[in-house]
Amino acid sequence: MMGLMVSEETRTMTPPTVRSPAAHDAGKPGGASTRAWTMRLLVLGIVLSALNLRPAITSLGALLEEVRDGLGMSGSVAGLLTSVPPLCFAVFGVMAPRLARRFGAGAVVCAGMAAIATGLLVRPYAGGTAGFLAGSALALMGVAVSNVLMPVIVKHWFPDRVGSMTGLYSMALALGTALAAAVTVPLTDTLGGSWQTGLALWSGLAVAAVLPWLPFVRGRVTPPGAGEEAAGSTQTRGPASASVSAEHARGEAPRLRMARSRTAWALAVFFGLQATAAYITMGWMAQIFRDAGVPAGTAGLLLAVTMVMGVPLAFVIPRLATRLPHQGPIVLALGVCGLAGYSGLYLAPAAGAWAWAVLLGVANCAFPLALTMVGMRARTGPGVAQLSAFAQSTGYLISIPGPLLVGVLYQHSGGWGLPIALMSALMVPQMVVGFLAGRDRTVEDEAAR
Incomplete structure (x- = not known):
């Protein structure tokens, strides 16, 4: 799942035009060399940014018991803490395109990395649960806007290498996710056993990610022109499509009533339930193993195994899904x-900890499948963008209560029986709505009815 989280939390949208000083220098003496260095800097920035998009979550999962003890945090409050990521993604991710149009995508990503660094550094030393939550929210705000804008930058700067760059980005994201889960506990022990130090050290990686984006802070982002594309579309399509193209020529996208589409709702619920499972896993799985007697360091490695399963499967599952008329069997x-x-x-x-970690890692790869189906369930570019926004915004809202409810059940039942039963129960409707969302239909046809 996490291997393609790059898009888990990104909206499909028309990429803005990103202009940098290097673009203006391309025709000048030495411009080609400047352009080459610009591209290298972008690749470095993309990789470092991807490495920073999940350590705020998985490093906390590895040390959740120490954080709870240190702050006097109840299970219910810990559940609230594990619900903060989807809440921030739902609230702040929506703001990213507007911020990019005003300040530039490079500037917003740079600010996002700075927010991650500041939040991770401040939250362990904020002096209480409220301060810890505020610091976490600041870091996750940076994650949310970067989630949305990074694929846009990839698409603009590397239009002929979108697949390879997205693969590189996905692997870096999965590596950062797994790395934070695997090494946070050993590093904490090495640095004296303080959970504050163990969490704060990840701010250094975020500081490093700020640096490659500094030359792009002054870049400008403007809406793309669609006149030529609209004209070409009008010549090859019927009257209805010609009307759609005319709207593109005016810089507008045809609005679809997604609430009328059963497929859109099925995708939104599927997205929300798979996100619920993902955030419960990131927030609580290490604690489940620790309560079963697994050493803290091993529990972190088990969480890392679950997260790293997304690296190979994020490439395999989407390719398989696009070759099938119905994606229900994969679901x-x-x-x-x-x-x-x-x-x-x-x-x-x-007893079977490693096997369960692998199986849950495979199950979490419902995320790249959900994103693939978003692209397949709409016939037009604007339709994909609107379906993606609807499915993801609705889905993240759906996913917020899950981790909180797990914390409440854990506190009041005194064990993991009821929380695990809840996780299993949620998997059943996820399979049902995912099967429905996988049918060969388009939201344009359903919304038109």
């Missing part, structure tokens, strides 16, 4: 892996 296969993993956590969490 069901991933769901069965999830149910098997949760059953193992319930029956023998320590």
Whole structure:
């Protein structure tokens, strides 16, 4: 799942035009050399940014028990803390395109990395639960806007290498996710055992990610022109499409009533339920293993295994999905892996820990599948953009209560039986709505009715 989280939390949208000083220098003496260095700097910035998009979450999951003890945090409040990421993604991610149009995508990503660095540095030393939550929200705000804008920058600067750059970005994101889960506990022990130090050290990686973006802070972002594309579309399509193209020529996208589409709703609920499972896993899985007697360092490695499963499967699943007319069988296969993993956590969490970690990692790859289906369930570019915005914004709102409810059940039941039962129960409707969303239909046809 996390291997393609790059898009888990990004909206599909028409990329703005990103202009940098290097673009103006391309025709001048030495311009080619400047352009080459600009591209290298962009690649470095993209990779470093991707590495920073999940450590704020998975480093906390590895040290959640120490944080709870240190702040006197109840299970319910800890559940609230693990619900903060989807809340921030839903609230702040929507703001990213508007901020990019005003200040420039490079400037917003740079500010996002700075927000991550500041939030990660401040939150362990804020002096209480409220301050810790505020610092986490600041860091996750930076994650949210960067999530949305990074693929836009990739698409503009590397139009002929979108696949390879997205793969590089996805692998870096998965690596950062797994790395924070795997090494936070050992590094904390090495640095004296202070959980504050163990969490704050990840701010250094975010500071490093700020530097490559500084030359792009003064870049300008303007809406793209669509006149030529609209004219070409009008010649090859019927009257209805000609009307759509005319709207593009005026810089407008035809509005679809997504609430009328059953497929759009199925995708939104599927997206929300898979995000619920992902954030419960990132926030609580290490604690489940630790409570079962697994050492803290090993529990972090198990979480890392779950996260890193997204690297290979993020490439395989979308390619397989696009070759099938109905993606329902893939949804069901991933769901069965999830149910098997949760059953193992319930029956023998320590004895089969590595197997359960792998199975849940496979199940979490419902995320790249959801994004692939968004692209397949709409016929036009504007339709994909509107469906993506609807599915993701609605889905993130749906995912907010899940981690909180797990914390409440854990606190009041005194064990993991009820929380794991809840996770298993949520997998069933996820399989149902995912199967419905996988049918070969388009939201344009359903919205028109």
